[in-house]
Amino acid sequence: MDFTNVVRTRRSIRSYSREEVPDNLLQKILDAARVAPSANNRQPWRYIVVRETKTIYKIAQLAANQIFIAEAPIVVVLCGRKYVNQYSWFGECMYLLEAAISMDHLVLAARNEGLGTCWVGAFDKWGIEELLDIPPDFPPVMLTPLGYPKDKIAFSEVIDRKPINEICYSEKFGNRS
Ligand SMILES: Cc1cc2nc3c(=O)[nH]c(=O)nc-3n(C[C@H](O)[C@H](O)[C@H](O)COP(=O)(O)O)c2cc1C
Known part of the structure:
Protein backbone atom coordinates (compact mmCIF):
# COMPACT_ATOMS: atom_id res chain seq x y z
CA MET A 1 0.00 0.00 0.00
CA ASP A 2 0.98 3.59 -0.53
CA PHE A 3 2.47 4.94 2.74
CA THR A 4 0.14 7.94 2.92
CA ASN A 5 -2.78 5.60 2.57
CA VAL A 6 -1.45 3.36 5.35
CA VAL A 7 -1.13 6.18 7.86
CA ARG A 8 -4.40 7.83 6.90
CA THR A 9 -6.45 4.65 7.17
CA ARG A 10 -4.89 3.04 10.22
CA ARG A 11 -7.76 3.06 12.66
CA SER A 12 -8.47 1.48 16.02
CA ILE A 13 -10.26 -1.75 15.13
CA ARG A 14 -12.70 -2.89 17.80
CA SER A 15 -14.42 -5.74 15.98
CA TYR A 16 -12.57 -8.78 14.60
CA SER A 17 -13.26 -11.83 12.46
CA ARG A 18 -11.93 -15.22 13.62
CA GLU A 19 -9.97 -15.65 10.39
CA GLU A 20 -6.45 -16.83 11.12
CA VAL A 21 -3.51 -14.50 10.60
CA PRO A 22 -1.07 -16.16 8.17
CA ASP A 23 2.26 -16.79 9.88
CA ASN A 24 4.27 -15.08 7.14
CA LEU A 25 2.27 -11.87 7.71
CA LEU A 26 2.74 -12.08 11.47
CA GLN A 27 6.50 -12.45 10.96
CA LYS A 28 6.54 -9.48 8.58
CA ILE A 29 4.70 -7.31 11.10
CA LEU A 30 6.97 -8.35 13.98
CA ASP A 31 9.95 -7.61 11.77
CA ALA A 32 8.69 -4.06 11.22
CA ALA A 33 8.61 -3.66 15.02
CA ARG A 34 12.09 -5.17 15.28
CA VAL A 35 13.76 -2.62 13.00
CA ALA A 36 12.48 0.44 14.90
CA PRO A 37 15.02 3.05 16.05
CA SER A 38 16.02 3.51 19.70
CA ALA A 39 18.55 5.56 21.66
CA ASN A 40 21.98 3.94 21.33
CA ASN A 41 20.19 1.18 19.41
CA ARG A 42 19.27 -0.36 22.76
CA GLN A 43 16.05 -1.94 21.41
CA PRO A 44 14.32 -2.06 24.80
CA TRP A 45 11.24 -3.93 23.60
CA ARG A 46 9.98 -7.49 23.79
CA TYR A 47 6.78 -8.84 22.24
CA ILE A 48 4.64 -11.66 23.56
CA VAL A 49 2.40 -13.17 20.86
CA VAL A 50 -0.63 -14.70 22.56
CA ARG A 51 -2.86 -17.13 20.61
CA GLU A 52 -4.35 -19.23 23.39
CA THR A 53 -8.06 -18.35 23.48
CA LYS A 54 -8.38 -18.62 27.26
CA THR A 55 -5.36 -16.41 27.84
CA ILE A 56 -6.67 -13.85 25.35
CA TYR A 57 -9.99 -13.76 27.19
CA LYS A 58 -8.19 -13.17 30.50
CA ILE A 59 -6.19 -10.36 28.89
CA ALA A 60 -9.43 -8.73 27.73
CA GLN A 61 -10.79 -8.93 31.27
CA LEU A 62 -7.60 -7.46 32.69
CA ALA A 63 -7.83 -4.67 30.10
CA ALA A 64 -10.73 -2.96 31.83
CA ASN A 65 -13.05 -5.65 30.45
CA GLN A 66 -12.63 -4.45 26.87
CA ILE A 67 -14.10 -7.67 25.56
CA PHE A 68 -13.64 -6.78 21.88
CA ILE A 69 -9.97 -7.73 22.43
CA ALA A 70 -11.04 -11.36 22.84
CA GLU A 71 -12.56 -11.43 19.33
CA ALA A 72 -9.10 -11.31 17.76
CA PRO A 73 -7.16 -14.52 17.03
CA ILE A 74 -3.95 -12.93 18.37
CA VAL A 75 -3.06 -10.44 21.06
CA VAL A 76 0.39 -8.90 21.02
CA VAL A 77 1.72 -7.63 24.34
CA LEU A 78 4.58 -5.15 24.24
CA CYS A 79 7.00 -5.16 27.18
CA GLY A 80 9.68 -2.54 27.69
CA ARG A 81 13.05 -3.06 29.26
CA LYS A 82 13.51 -0.48 32.01
CA TYR A 83 16.72 1.53 32.02
CA VAL A 84 17.77 5.08 32.85
CA ASN A 85 18.83 7.23 29.89
CA GLN A 86 21.43 9.61 31.29
CA TYR A 87 21.46 11.88 28.23
CA SER A 88 17.78 12.79 28.20
CA TRP A 89 15.47 14.43 30.70
CA PHE A 90 13.20 11.48 29.97
CA GLY A 91 15.62 9.48 32.17
CA GLU A 92 13.85 6.38 33.42
CA CYS A 93 10.90 6.95 31.06
CA MET A 94 12.83 6.83 27.78
CA TYR A 95 12.19 3.12 27.32
CA LEU A 96 8.47 3.80 27.17
CA LEU A 97 8.94 6.17 24.24
CA GLU A 98 11.20 3.73 22.43
CA ALA A 99 8.82 0.85 22.98
CA ALA A 100 5.97 2.98 21.62
CA ILE A 101 7.95 3.79 18.47
CA SER A 102 8.46 0.08 17.85
CA TRP A 126 0.19 -6.47 37.72
CA GLY A 127 -2.49 -8.85 36.45
CA ILE A 128 -0.91 -9.00 32.98
CA GLU A 129 2.55 -9.54 34.50
CA GLU A 130 1.28 -12.45 36.55
CA LEU A 131 -0.72 -13.99 33.69
CA LEU A 132 2.17 -13.91 31.22
CA ASP A 133 5.13 -14.50 33.59
CA ILE A 134 6.59 -11.09 32.80
CA PRO A 135 9.66 -10.24 34.92
CA PRO A 136 9.67 -6.93 36.86
CA ASP A 137 12.37 -5.34 34.70
CA PHE A 138 10.24 -5.74 31.53
CA PRO A 139 6.89 -4.15 32.45
CA PRO A 140 4.03 -4.44 29.95
CA VAL A 141 3.72 -1.12 28.13
CA MET A 142 0.90 -1.61 25.63
CA LEU A 143 -1.05 -4.37 24.00
CA THR A 144 -3.05 -4.82 20.85
CA PRO A 145 -5.43 -7.32 19.37
CA LEU A 146 -4.32 -8.41 15.91
CA GLY A 147 -6.62 -9.83 13.27
CA TYR A 148 -8.76 -9.11 10.28
CA PRO A 149 -11.49 -6.54 10.94
CA LYS A 150 -14.99 -7.97 10.84
CA ASP A 151 -15.92 -5.06 8.66
CA LYS A 152 -13.46 -3.93 5.96
CA ILE A 153 -14.84 -0.39 6.00
CA ALA A 154 -13.38 -0.16 9.51
CA PHE A 155 -10.27 1.19 7.77
CA SER A 156 -11.98 4.49 7.11
CA GLU A 157 -9.87 7.57 6.57
CA VAL A 158 -8.98 9.54 9.71
CA ILE A 159 -10.93 12.79 9.85
CA ASP A 160 -11.27 13.65 13.54
CA ARG A 161 -7.91 15.37 13.96
CA LYS A 162 -6.84 18.92 14.68
CA PRO A 163 -5.87 20.93 11.60
CA ILE A 164 -2.15 21.46 10.86
CA ASN A 165 -2.31 25.17 11.70
CA GLU A 166 -3.42 24.27 15.21
CA ILE A 167 -0.57 21.87 15.92
CA CYS A 168 2.33 23.43 13.99
CA TYR A 169 4.10 26.70 14.70
CA SER A 170 6.63 28.67 12.75
CA GLU A 171 10.04 29.53 14.26
CA LYS A 172 8.75 29.96 17.85
CA PHE A 173 6.15 28.20 19.93
CA GLY A 174 2.75 29.76 19.39
CA ASN A 175 3.77 31.64 16.23
CA ARG A 176 1.35 30.94 13.41
CA SER A 177 2.55 33.43 10.80
C1 LIG B 1 -1.39 5.11 24.03
C2 LIG B 1 -2.78 4.74 23.57
C3 LIG B 1 -3.62 4.05 24.42
C4 LIG B 1 -4.90 3.68 23.98
N1 LIG B 1 -5.68 2.89 24.79
C5 LIG B 1 -6.87 2.44 24.31
C6 LIG B 1 -7.65 1.52 25.06
O1 LIG B 1 -7.30 1.10 26.16
N2 LIG B 1 -8.81 1.09 24.51
C7 LIG B 1 -9.23 1.47 23.28
O2 LIG B 1 -10.30 1.01 22.84
N3 LIG B 1 -8.51 2.36 22.55
C8 LIG B 1 -7.35 2.84 23.03
N4 LIG B 1 -6.59 3.68 22.26
C9 LIG B 1 -7.06 4.07 20.91
C10 LIG B 1 -7.49 5.55 20.82
O3 LIG B 1 -8.72 5.72 21.45
C11 LIG B 1 -7.57 5.93 19.32
O4 LIG B 1 -6.29 5.78 18.74
C12 LIG B 1 -8.01 7.37 19.08
O5 LIG B 1 -9.32 7.58 19.56
C13 LIG B 1 -7.97 7.72 17.60
O6 LIG B 1 -8.76 6.81 16.83
P1 LIG B 1 -8.12 5.93 15.67
O7 LIG B 1 -7.05 5.08 16.28
O8 LIG B 1 -9.26 5.10 15.12
O9 LIG B 1 -7.57 6.85 14.63
C14 LIG B 1 -5.34 4.07 22.69
C15 LIG B 1 -4.47 4.78 21.84
C16 LIG B 1 -3.21 5.09 22.27
C17 LIG B 1 -2.28 5.79 21.29
Whole structure:
Protein backbone atom coordinates (compact mmCIF):
# COMPACT_ATOMS: atom_id res chain seq x y z
CA MET A 1 0.00 0.00 0.00
CA ASP A 2 0.98 3.59 -0.53
CA PHE A 3 2.47 4.94 2.74
CA THR A 4 0.14 7.94 2.92
CA ASN A 5 -2.78 5.60 2.57
CA VAL A 6 -1.45 3.36 5.35
CA VAL A 7 -1.13 6.18 7.86
CA ARG A 8 -4.40 7.83 6.90
CA THR A 9 -6.45 4.65 7.17
CA ARG A 10 -4.89 3.04 10.22
CA ARG A 11 -7.76 3.06 12.66
CA SER A 12 -8.47 1.48 16.02
CA ILE A 13 -10.26 -1.75 15.13
CA ARG A 14 -12.70 -2.89 17.80
CA SER A 15 -14.42 -5.74 15.98
CA TYR A 16 -12.57 -8.78 14.60
CA SER A 17 -13.26 -11.83 12.46
CA ARG A 18 -11.93 -15.22 13.62
CA GLU A 19 -9.97 -15.65 10.39
CA GLU A 20 -6.45 -16.83 11.12
CA VAL A 21 -3.51 -14.50 10.60
CA PRO A 22 -1.07 -16.16 8.17
CA ASP A 23 2.26 -16.79 9.88
CA ASN A 24 4.27 -15.08 7.14
CA LEU A 25 2.27 -11.87 7.71
CA LEU A 26 2.74 -12.08 11.47
CA GLN A 27 6.50 -12.45 10.96
CA LYS A 28 6.54 -9.48 8.58
CA ILE A 29 4.70 -7.31 11.10
CA LEU A 30 6.97 -8.35 13.98
CA ASP A 31 9.95 -7.61 11.77
CA ALA A 32 8.69 -4.06 11.22
CA ALA A 33 8.61 -3.66 15.02
CA ARG A 34 12.09 -5.17 15.28
CA VAL A 35 13.76 -2.62 13.00
CA ALA A 36 12.48 0.44 14.90
CA PRO A 37 15.02 3.05 16.05
CA SER A 38 16.02 3.51 19.70
CA ALA A 39 18.55 5.56 21.66
CA ASN A 40 21.98 3.94 21.33
CA ASN A 41 20.19 1.18 19.41
CA ARG A 42 19.27 -0.36 22.76
CA GLN A 43 16.05 -1.94 21.41
CA PRO A 44 14.32 -2.06 24.80
CA TRP A 45 11.24 -3.93 23.60
CA ARG A 46 9.98 -7.49 23.79
CA TYR A 47 6.78 -8.84 22.24
CA ILE A 48 4.64 -11.66 23.56
CA VAL A 49 2.40 -13.17 20.86
CA VAL A 50 -0.63 -14.70 22.56
CA ARG A 51 -2.86 -17.13 20.61
CA GLU A 52 -4.35 -19.23 23.39
CA THR A 53 -8.06 -18.35 23.48
CA LYS A 54 -8.38 -18.62 27.26
CA THR A 55 -5.36 -16.41 27.84
CA ILE A 56 -6.67 -13.85 25.35
CA TYR A 57 -9.99 -13.76 27.19
CA LYS A 58 -8.19 -13.17 30.50
CA ILE A 59 -6.19 -10.36 28.89
CA ALA A 60 -9.43 -8.73 27.73
CA GLN A 61 -10.79 -8.93 31.27
CA LEU A 62 -7.60 -7.46 32.69
CA ALA A 63 -7.83 -4.67 30.10
CA ALA A 64 -10.73 -2.96 31.83
CA ASN A 65 -13.05 -5.65 30.45
CA GLN A 66 -12.63 -4.45 26.87
CA ILE A 67 -14.10 -7.67 25.56
CA PHE A 68 -13.64 -6.78 21.88
CA ILE A 69 -9.97 -7.73 22.43
CA ALA A 70 -11.04 -11.36 22.84
CA GLU A 71 -12.56 -11.43 19.33
CA ALA A 72 -9.10 -11.31 17.76
CA PRO A 73 -7.16 -14.52 17.03
CA ILE A 74 -3.95 -12.93 18.37
CA VAL A 75 -3.06 -10.44 21.06
CA VAL A 76 0.39 -8.90 21.02
CA VAL A 77 1.72 -7.63 24.34
CA LEU A 78 4.58 -5.15 24.24
CA CYS A 79 7.00 -5.16 27.18
CA GLY A 80 9.68 -2.54 27.69
CA ARG A 81 13.05 -3.06 29.26
CA LYS A 82 13.51 -0.48 32.01
CA TYR A 83 16.72 1.53 32.02
CA VAL A 84 17.77 5.08 32.85
CA ASN A 85 18.83 7.23 29.89
CA GLN A 86 21.43 9.61 31.29
CA TYR A 87 21.46 11.88 28.23
CA SER A 88 17.78 12.79 28.20
CA TRP A 89 15.47 14.43 30.70
CA PHE A 90 13.20 11.48 29.97
CA GLY A 91 15.62 9.48 32.17
CA GLU A 92 13.85 6.38 33.42
CA CYS A 93 10.90 6.95 31.06
CA MET A 94 12.83 6.83 27.78
CA TYR A 95 12.19 3.12 27.32
CA LEU A 96 8.47 3.80 27.17
CA LEU A 97 8.94 6.17 24.24
CA GLU A 98 11.20 3.73 22.43
CA ALA A 99 8.82 0.85 22.98
CA ALA A 100 5.97 2.98 21.62
CA ILE A 101 7.95 3.79 18.47
CA SER A 102 8.46 0.08 17.85
CA MET A 103 4.77 -0.57 18.50
CA ASP A 104 3.82 2.08 15.97
CA HIS A 105 5.93 0.28 13.37
CA LEU A 106 3.99 -2.89 14.18
CA VAL A 107 0.61 -1.18 13.99
CA LEU A 108 1.33 0.48 10.65
CA ALA A 109 2.82 -2.71 9.19
CA ALA A 110 -0.34 -4.55 10.23
CA ARG A 111 -2.50 -1.97 8.48
CA ASN A 112 -0.36 -2.35 5.37
CA GLU A 113 -1.28 -6.06 5.33
CA GLY A 114 -4.99 -5.40 5.86
CA LEU A 115 -4.80 -6.44 9.51
CA GLY A 116 -6.42 -4.52 12.32
CA THR A 117 -4.96 -3.43 15.63
CA CYS A 118 -5.98 -1.21 18.52
CA TRP A 119 -3.54 0.37 20.92
CA VAL A 120 -4.69 -0.70 24.37
CA GLY A 121 -3.14 1.15 27.27
CA ALA A 122 -5.89 0.56 29.81
CA PHE A 123 -4.93 -2.66 31.56
CA ASP A 124 -4.03 -4.03 34.95
CA LYS A 125 -0.23 -4.08 34.78
CA TRP A 126 0.19 -6.47 37.72
CA GLY A 127 -2.49 -8.85 36.45
CA ILE A 128 -0.91 -9.00 32.98
CA GLU A 129 2.55 -9.54 34.50
CA GLU A 130 1.28 -12.45 36.55
CA LEU A 131 -0.72 -13.99 33.69
CA LEU A 132 2.17 -13.91 31.22
CA ASP A 133 5.13 -14.50 33.59
CA ILE A 134 6.59 -11.09 32.80
CA PRO A 135 9.66 -10.24 34.92
CA PRO A 136 9.67 -6.93 36.86
CA ASP A 137 12.37 -5.34 34.70
CA PHE A 138 10.24 -5.74 31.53
CA PRO A 139 6.89 -4.15 32.45
CA PRO A 140 4.03 -4.44 29.95
CA VAL A 141 3.72 -1.12 28.13
CA MET A 142 0.90 -1.61 25.63
CA LEU A 143 -1.05 -4.37 24.00
CA THR A 144 -3.05 -4.82 20.85
CA PRO A 145 -5.43 -7.32 19.37
CA LEU A 146 -4.32 -8.41 15.91
CA GLY A 147 -6.62 -9.83 13.27
CA TYR A 148 -8.76 -9.11 10.28
CA PRO A 149 -11.49 -6.54 10.94
CA LYS A 150 -14.99 -7.97 10.84
CA ASP A 151 -15.92 -5.06 8.66
CA LYS A 152 -13.46 -3.93 5.96
CA ILE A 153 -14.84 -0.39 6.00
CA ALA A 154 -13.38 -0.16 9.51
CA PHE A 155 -10.27 1.19 7.77
CA SER A 156 -11.98 4.49 7.11
CA GLU A 157 -9.87 7.57 6.57
CA VAL A 158 -8.98 9.54 9.71
CA ILE A 159 -10.93 12.79 9.85
CA ASP A 160 -11.27 13.65 13.54
CA ARG A 161 -7.91 15.37 13.96
CA LYS A 162 -6.84 18.92 14.68
CA PRO A 163 -5.87 20.93 11.60
CA ILE A 164 -2.15 21.46 10.86
CA ASN A 165 -2.31 25.17 11.70
CA GLU A 166 -3.42 24.27 15.21
CA ILE A 167 -0.57 21.87 15.92
CA CYS A 168 2.33 23.43 13.99
CA TYR A 169 4.10 26.70 14.70
CA SER A 170 6.63 28.67 12.75
CA GLU A 171 10.04 29.53 14.26
CA LYS A 172 8.75 29.96 17.85
CA PHE A 173 6.15 28.20 19.93
CA GLY A 174 2.75 29.76 19.39
CA ASN A 175 3.77 31.64 16.23
CA ARG A 176 1.35 30.94 13.41
CA SER A 177 2.55 33.43 10.80
C1 LIG B 1 -1.39 5.11 24.03
C2 LIG B 1 -2.78 4.74 23.57
C3 LIG B 1 -3.62 4.05 24.42
C4 LIG B 1 -4.90 3.68 23.98
N1 LIG B 1 -5.68 2.89 24.79
C5 LIG B 1 -6.87 2.44 24.31
C6 LIG B 1 -7.65 1.52 25.06
O1 LIG B 1 -7.30 1.10 26.16
N2 LIG B 1 -8.81 1.09 24.51
C7 LIG B 1 -9.23 1.47 23.28
O2 LIG B 1 -10.30 1.01 22.84
N3 LIG B 1 -8.51 2.36 22.55
C8 LIG B 1 -7.35 2.84 23.03
N4 LIG B 1 -6.59 3.68 22.26
C9 LIG B 1 -7.06 4.07 20.91
C10 LIG B 1 -7.49 5.55 20.82
O3 LIG B 1 -8.72 5.72 21.45
C11 LIG B 1 -7.57 5.93 19.32
O4 LIG B 1 -6.29 5.78 18.74
C12 LIG B 1 -8.01 7.37 19.08
O5 LIG B 1 -9.32 7.58 19.56
C13 LIG B 1 -7.97 7.72 17.60
O6 LIG B 1 -8.76 6.81 16.83
P1 LIG B 1 -8.12 5.93 15.67
O7 LIG B 1 -7.05 5.08 16.28
O8 LIG B 1 -9.26 5.10 15.12
O9 LIG B 1 -7.57 6.85 14.63
C14 LIG B 1 -5.34 4.07 22.69
C15 LIG B 1 -4.47 4.78 21.84
C16 LIG B 1 -3.21 5.09 22.27
C17 LIG B 1 -2.28 5.79 21.29
